[in-house]
Amino acid sequence: MHVFEVICLPPARPVKIAALSIISNSFVFLMKLIIGIVTGSVAVVSEAIHTSLDLMASVIAFFSVKISSKPPDKEHPYGHGKFENVAGTIETLLIFVAGIWIIYESAEKLFSPSPIHMPALAIAAMLLGAGINFAIGRIVQKAGKKHHSVAMSSNALHLLTDVYSSLGVAASLIIVSATNLYILDPLIGIAIALYIMKEAYQLGKKSFLPLLDTRLSKEEVQLIHQILDNYKHEFIEYHDLRTRRSGAEEYIDFHLVVPSHMDVETAHALCDRIENDIKQAFHSPTVLIHIEPEHERMEKK
Numbered sequence: 001m002h003v004f005e006v007i008c009l010p011p012a013r014p015v016k017i018a019a020l021s022i023i024s025n026s027f028v029f030l031m032k033l034i035i036g037i038v039t040g041s042v043a044v045v046s047e048a049i050h051t052s053l054d055l056m057a058s059v060i061a062f063f064s065v066k067i068s069s070k071p072p073d074k075e076h077p078y079g080h081g082k083f084e085n086v087a088g089t090i091e092t093l094l095i096f097v098a099g100i101w102i103i104y105e106s107a108e109k110l111f112s113p114s115p116i117h118m119p120a121l122a123i124a125a126m127l128l129g130a131g132i133n134f135a136i137g138r139i140v141q142k143a144g145k146k147h148h149s150v151a152m153s154s155n156a157l158h159l160l161t162d163v164y165s166s167l168g169v170a171a172s173l174i175i176v177s178a179t180n181l182y183i184l185d186p187l188i189g190i191a192i193a194l195y196i197m198k199e200a201y202q203l204g205k206k207s208f209l210p211l212l213d214t215r216l217s218k219e220e221v222q223l224i225h226q227i228l229d230n231y232k233h234e235f236i237e238y239h240d241l242r243t244r245r246s247g248a249e250e251y252i253d254f255h256l257v258v259p260s261h262m263d264v265e266t267a268h269a270l271c272d273r274i275e276n277d278i279k280q281a282f283h284s285p286t287v288l289i290h291i292e293p294e295h296e297r298m299e300k301k
Contacts, residue, residue, distance in 0.1 A: 017143045018062040021155055024136040025055040028129040028162070035125040041116045043169045043185055044125065046105040050165055051129070053098045054158040057091040061155035064088075083151075085246070088207030091154035095161065095200035102165065102193035106186035119177040126170035133159045133166070148283045150207050157203050161196040168192040216243040216250060220282070224252060227277045234270055235259075236294050252278060253288035260294045267291050 029051040036044035064087030116122060137159030144152030172188040175181065215221060221243060228238055241254040256274075258267050275287045 015062065015066050017140055018058070018065045018152060018155065021058040021136055021140050021159060022055065022062055024132050025051060025058050025159075028132055029055050031125055032129060035122055039117050039119070039122045041119075041122045041173070042105055042109055043172065043189060044122045046102055046189070047126065047129070047162075047166060047169050049101055050098045051162055053094045054133075054162050057094050057158045058155055060087045060090055061151040064151040065149060085150055085207050088150035088154040089204065091151070091158060092200045092204035092207055095158060095203075096197055098161075099193040099197035099200070102189050106189035106193070109186035109189075110183060116173065116176065119173050123170050123173045123177075126166045126173065130163045130166035130170070134163045137163060154203055154207060157199060161199060165189075165192045165196065214244065216245060216252075220250070223281055224278065227274065227281060228254075230277070231270065231274055240290075250282050250285045251288075252282075252285055253290070255290045255292055257292045257294055262293075 029048055032044055032048035032051055036042075036046075036048050064083045067083045137156050140152055140159060141156035143149070144156050168188045168191070169185075172185040175184050216224075221241070224241065224243070236257040236259060238254050238256045242252075244251045256271070258270070271289045271291070274289065278285055278287050
């Protein structure tokens with residue numbers, strides 16, 4: 001029996017883009033915190049705390065992307081891709097923490113509303129922060145999709161949820177300053193918190209499940225079957241197809257039963273063609289094909 005393996009390493013990770021979100025979050029956090037203290041707005045201070053969690057998530061994403069881009073080594077023969085899944089899971093939990101904190105602060109304001117000093121300054125800060133995080137969030141989001149990076153996608157969600165919450169706070173500040181209906185401020189805050197927690201749940205599933213070595217999606221597995229079916233006249237059968245994801249990489253292995261008279265060179269060429277088709281269809285696959293001659297299959301039966 002022979003085993004043929006092709007390892008396709010992922011392209012370099014966009015570490016600089018991950019670092020960009022650290023810089024933007026640092027600036028937005030300090031701006032919100034200072035203006036929240038100056039204006040006495042609990043909503044703005046809460047937003048500053050929300051952004052501080054985004055900053056923590058950006059730092060986590062930066063190091064996870066940097067680590068996961070390293071090639072396999074002696075201690076990590078399957079690479080470092082799962083660092084991204086761990087980071088994405090942690091970032092998701094931080095989003096939930098941010099949502100709970102916003103709900104807590106909003107609930108307090110429901111029972112003890114307080115006036116806001118210089119609301120125009122607080123509104124301007126919210127709008128500026130939303131604009132900065134929207135621009136950076138879109139950049140990080142595109143990079144995450146391009147490189148199939150769970151950590152960067154999680155980081156982008158942090159940035160974009162900060163945009164929604166900032167706009168919500170700005171809208172509530174405008175309404176409150178115009179109508180003195182202070183109860184609208186916490187109600188909008190609670191609605192935003194529930195929305196970002198829902199988004200975090202969806203992203204959390206994408207981050208956490210690969211840690212359990214769940215298989216690739218049904219569509220991806222079906223694509224592998226389609227590729228193999230293109231060569232069904234050149235082998236007897238295939239079995240024990242296994243798939244999993246680690247960060248941005250896909251791991252695919254299966255047994256390929258070939259005619260007993262097929263020589264090693266022909267079998268190797270067949271595997272090469274199958275592997276090349278899989279590499280064209282997936283982002284960064286590691287493919288392992290275990291060759292079995294037909295007579296060995298008969299013996300097992």
